[in-house]
Amino acid sequence: MKDEVCIRVRGLERSFGSLHVLRGVDFDVRVGELVALYGPSGSGKTTLINLIGALDRPDSGSIEVLGQDIVRLSDGRRARLRRKQIGFIFQGSTLLPTYSALENIDLALRLPRLGYFERRRRSRAALAAVGLGAWADHMPEELSGGQQQRIAIARALALQSRLILADEPTSGVDIATTRRMLTLFHGIAAAEETTFVIVTHDPLVVEFVDTVYDLLDGKVIKRLAAPETEAVQQRSEACLE
DSSP: OOOOOOOOOEEEEEEEEEEEEEEEEEEEEETTTTEEEOOOOSSSSHHHHHHTTSSOOOSHHHHHHHHTTTSSSHHHHHHHHHHHHHEEEEESSOOTTTTTTTHHHHHHHHTTTOOOEEEHHHHHHHHHHHGGGTTOOOOOOSHHHHHHHHHHHHHHHHOSSEEEEEEEETTOOOHHHHHHHHHHHHHHHHHHEEEEEEOOOHHHHTTTTTTEEEEEETTEEEOOOOOOOOHHHHHHHHHOO
């Protein structure tokens, strides 16, 4: 399944008035791959991830997600795809202030109509996965910004979606938490063949993902792996002797 394509984008164009944000974007993402869409603010990263997540429609081009041409789907079928197959981690935690951490996750699991006990099992497991099992009954105002973001990540993980789209998930999170979060993503991708597409301008994220696409002038350019330095090559050669 690892060679199966999860996302296929061809000739994608998106403009807002006279502003051309995406200009003929082409790229593929494989099942179980961690991909970073890297670029500065205003480069079109969020626009692209909204199109992939069926939250917006392009002016032209095609987008296949999990074998479905989402551009041609009706609004109802696009909504069902989002509800059952795609998890979202937004830049802000978007937690409801009157619900506890556990209840915020449980609420998201009601959309696919899961039973009470399954919702609670998944919610608690997701909180434990992000290191916040002991904070289940705390309200958002009692949590730091980084903890709130980790609750939002747990909410997406609890849905057990085949594709997770994350918009700046490390924003406001310290380095140690960022490393733990990305290691968790890798583990889930390997175990569940979940695909992650991460919008970021955080260089640390780039170190953890499988593939990096840079957004420049409305285009998506695949970043080549950095060549080994001479010192690294010498150490490698020494190990082979």
